[in-house]
Amino acid sequence: MTNDESAVRRLVRDRYADAASEGCCGGTETSCCGGDDGTSDTASDAAEIAREIGYDDEAIETVDGEANLGLGCGNPTAIADLEPGETVLDLGSGGGFDCFLAAREVGPEGRVIGVDMTPEMIEKARANARANDAGNVSFRLGEIEHLPVADGVVDTIISNCVVNLSPAKDRVFEEAYRVLRPGGRLAITDPVRTDSLPESVREDPGSLAGCISGAESPERIASLLEAAGFIDIRVELDPDSREVIDEWHDEYDLGGSLLSARIEAEKPVE
Incomplete structure (x- = not known):
């Protein structure tokens, strides 16, 4: 791991440690949760953000505790089938x-594994699992570039506004490919860059941790997935996400240069 990669991970880990304790990215001005100023009702803010990015009221109201932190850019469980x-x-x-929503779909015979690199998030998620009586959901501390998961044991991978935060996206997709069973699938939502960003935004640490400057183009995402071995790759932009994402940075008008994308791919059947 390079020094730059280590610095990125520390930055992201610190940001989301704050989010775990304070909610909605810790009230930061540049965040995946639309720039909450820390003065309003965090739970209400998170619910409203969830509605804006594709969750219905039933999904929001079904999950107990503080699982919904308003940090996403889409609804991966809606596309995962x-x-x-x-x-x-x-x-x-x-x-x-998203783990608890997925658990509803796979039922008691299925299981859901959540991986996060932030200890504070893991602690919060495990408490939420107890609040939701989710016996088929477990959480593991780890990096998505080095998944604490065995080879070929996963049917479906989901993720919500996270891959863009990684400084090594090629390794993320290689690891995703490794842990999937043959015929398994990836169904994630993530911001993608549809236009260039100003240098000041690209170099702003807050923009990186806020899910902005780490976004890749749709073509780059498809190329990384193909290099990892995936087939049937689809990167579908969501034009309706522009209004929400344009609010992520309070100093720069993103002007539609970022959109949420539904990213799907499959591991070939051997």
Whole structure:
């Protein structure tokens, strides 16, 4: 790991440690949660953000505790087509919101594994698992570039606004490929860059931890997935996400240069 990669991980870990304790990115001015100023009702803010990015009221109200931190850019469980009995892995699981929604789909015979590199998030997620009586959901401390998961044991991988935070996205997709069973699939939501960003934004540490400057182009994402071995790759932009994402940076008008994307791919059947 290079010094730059280590610095990025420390920056992201610190940001989301704050989010675990304070909610909604810790009230930061540049964040995946729309720039909450820390003065309003965090739970209400998170619920409203969830609605804006594709969750319905039933999903929001079904999950108890503080699992919904308002940190996403889409609804990966809506595109994953989960089946009862499957094993699901959530990359960067945060407070566990998507894990608990996935658990409803896979049922008691299935299981859901959440991986997050922030100890504070893991602690919060495990508390939320107890609040939701989610016996088929577990959380593991680890980096998405070095997953604490065995080879070929996962049916579906989900993730929400996390891959962009990694300084080594090629390794993220290689690891995703490794842990998937043959025929397994990846269904994630992540911001992608549709236009260039100013140098001041690209070099702003807050923009990186805020899910902005780490975003890649759709073409780059597809190329990384293909290099990892995936097939049937689809990167579908969500034009309706522009209004939400344009609010992520309070100093610069993103002007539609970032959009949420639904990213899907499959591991070939051997």
